[in-house]
Amino acid sequence: MQPPVEPFKIKVVEPVKIPSEERRREAIREAGFNTFLLLSEDVFIDLLTDSGTAAMSDNQWAGMMIGDEAYAGSKNFYNLEKAVQDVLGYKHLVPTHQGRGAEHLMFQHLVKDGQIVPRNMYFTTSKLHVEIPGGKMVDSIIDEAHDPENLHPFKGNMDFNKLQTYIDDYGLEKIAFVSVEMNVNMAGGQPVSMENLRKLREFCDDYKLKIIYDATRSSENAYFIREREKGYEDTPIIEILREMMSYSHGSVYSSKKDCLVNIGGFLATNDKEIYEATRNMVVVYEGLHTYGGMAGRDMEAVARGLREGAEYDYLKYRVNQVRYLGELLMKANVPIVKPTGGHAIFLNALKFLPHLTREQWPAQTLAGAIYEDSAVRSMERGAVSKGRDKETGENIFPPLELVRLTIPRRVYTNTHIEYTAKSIVNLYEKRDNIPGLEMVYEPKYLRFFQARFEQIK
Secondary structure, three states: OOOOOOOOOOOOOOOOOOOHHHHHHHHHHOOOOOOHHHOOHHHHHEEEOOOOOOOOHHHHHHHHHHOOOOOOOOHHHHHHHHHHHHHHOOOOOEEEEEEEHHHHHHHHHHOOOOOEEEEOOOHHHHHHHHHHOOOEEOOOOOOHOOOOOOOOOOOOOOOHHHHHHHHHHOOOHEEEOOOEEOOOOOOOOOOOOOHHHHHHHHHHHHHHEEEEEOOHHHHHHHHHHHHHOOOOOOOOOHHHHHHHHHHOEEEEEEEOOOOOOOOOEEEEOOOHHHHHHHHHHHHOOOOOOOOOOOHHHHHHHHHHHHHHOOOOOHHHHHHHHHHHHHHHHOOOOOOEEOOOOEEEEEHHHHOOOOOHHHHHOHHHHHHHHHHHHOOEEEEEEEEHOOOOOOOOEEOOOOOOEEEEOOOOOOOHHHHHHHHHHHHHHHHHOOOHHHHOEEEEEEOOEEEEEOOOOEOOO
């Protein structure tokens, strides 16, 4: 099992330390067994998220020094606009402070009260942004995505039979648009095939439905298309990206992932009506249409990062570092979602902790136990994240109850990966002794960020 070789060298280091066993025990209890509430200084290896946690390149840092902080007409905006046109092929750009800002503008414009938004699989913030204007997000992913053991190479694909059922049951006027997430997060970082995207556009054109991508991890999705889909074996990543985007009417994009930056986002489209409406709204909610909540220096870093994040050698290393962690865990029979995705390894908490009921929050329990064992911070992606049924108020227990080990881009070495794997394997060997949790505080929205738990005695 050969670890991937880094296609970069390290110029700057940040010292980190492993908190004592006693401090780890105190810290996770102070945080209510919610890894989001841990202090960063109490974390040794932070695998909570890949959002805004990347290490920027010397080229990006150089770009930060030429930030044009003009309120209107910043030259960095036009550099970003050109990068979006070159890499993604969209004509129009509306910048926002991060991906959630782009979702807010796009979904407020497109969703009306009582409508539904079919999507290959929900994501937490996307689902809420559909619900705020009165809509409902419904899953339309292929069934293979709900089986952690299934080796389908494109488990993020849309199921056209499910889409047709929604159209038949709700009526065409009740479909706001169709949403597609690249490298589906909640399914384990699973990609969507080009064939599926092409057929989806044909399907939606027949019904005059718009397609909006969550393109946040589209470069990683493009890598999987090149690796797994016949006919794309030698195609440059940018060409794959441009074809992918050509099958959509627009995208929302969190720059904090594939653009290798710490903050930023945008929406992009070739649809003049979407562009005009959202450009008008951005002035109200984010900032002028030539900065949208970002500093000029940040827009420059995004522009350069979008190009860097689409380089094949970087993506090959990125995906293979995640894959290396998965191979180490699978070698020890630790249950994970297969095949491994592009940004994270997802532990199957139902198989890891089979002695716990769903009401004892297995994924939340496991994330807390991993931290207490090793000071590695991960996060829950299961029933706590899914939340409650909007109409009945009952907890929703999805088929997938996962813990996400998210690898920041260009941050950790293979030794860090091996340390993480060793800790989880050690925990798996004593899994029967891990007690479950009960929720003692639940906020109204996006409860996984702030909920608190106590260990069941």
